[in-house]
Amino acid sequence: EPEVTQTPSHQVTQMGQEVILRCVPISNHLYFYWYRQILGQKVEFLVSFYNNEISEKSEIFDDQFSVERPDGSNFTLKIRSTKLEDSAMYFCASSLTDEQYFGPGTRLTVT
Amino acid sequence: DQQVKQNSPSLSVQEGRISILNCDYTNSMFDYFLWYKKYPAEGPTFLISISSIKDKNEDGRFTVFLNKSAKHLSLHIVPSQPGDSAVYFCAASAGGNKLVFGAGTILRVKS
Numbered sequence: 001e002p003e004v005t006q007t008p009s010h011q012v013t014q015m016g017q018e019v020i021l022r023c024v025p026i027s028n029h030l031y032f033y034w035y036r037q038i039l040g041q042k043v044e045f046l047v048s049f050y051n052n053e054i055s056e057k058s059e060i061f062d063d064q065f066s067v068e069r070p071d072g073s074n075f076t077l078k079i080r081s082t083k084l085e086d087s088a089m090y091f092c093a094s095s096l097t098d099e100q101y102f103g104p105g106t107r108l109t110v111t
Numbered sequence: 112d113q114q115v116k117q118n119s120p121s122l123s124v125q126e127g128r129i130s131i132l133n134c135d136y137t138n139s140m141f142d143y144f145l146w147y148k149k150y151p152a153e154g155p156t157f158l159i160s161i162s163s164i165k166d167k168n169e170d171g172r173f174t175v176f177l178n179k180s181a182k183h184l185s186l187h188i189v190p191s192q193p194g195d196s197a198v199y200f201c202a203a204s205a206g207g208n209k210l211v212f213g214a215g216t217i218l219r220v221k222s
């Protein structure tokens with residue numbers, strides 16, 4: 001069964017460093033998303049991406065964040081200058097219709 | 112953001128009995144509702160969904176009921192199995208884009 005994959009599973013970085021989280025969505029899906037879950041909090045939407053552009057973004061998704069689909073298979077989330085409060089699980093998701101399928105997540109730890 | 116609420120943090124059920132997980136929402140623009148199951152250190156796994164034009168959707172042991180007038184939905188699992196023990200998230204979308212998640216309910220199925 002096709003699935004969303006994410007790398008790395010765990011990323012540790014120092015405050016102020018740039019990180020890139022990578023995702024390979026399900027191959028025939030057209031819509032791509034990033035969500036995050038801070039420990040003990042809800043899963044929260046960051047950004048959605050369709051037809052090579054951002055279709056919606058949340059207030060969290062400020063100028064420090066960017067997304068890219070550099071080729072036909074990868075979907076990346078870049079955080080330009082990480083802060084302590086960016087520590088969270090980051091989930092990539094993709095969809096063809098209304099059901100979104102999630103990857104296993106990347107645990108980002110900012111020290 | 113309290114648009115989707117799961118008021119029961121946890122639920123304990125005997126194997127073979129019915130599990131009922133509840134979810135309330137406040138945004139009348141939501142038109143699609145989903146249930147996800149999540150194990151520790153994994154991403155949310157899609158279980159079942161329902162459109163606002165329906166009041167019931169069934170898939171094997173899982174049934175979702177939607178009461179639009181009460182802005183309430185529930186997930187029934189019959190019969191419950193020990194492997195169903197996980198965190199269950201209710202999520203909603205308006206116009207098929209970002210998902211808004213509830214806080215989750217921990218289900219424990221005792222054998």
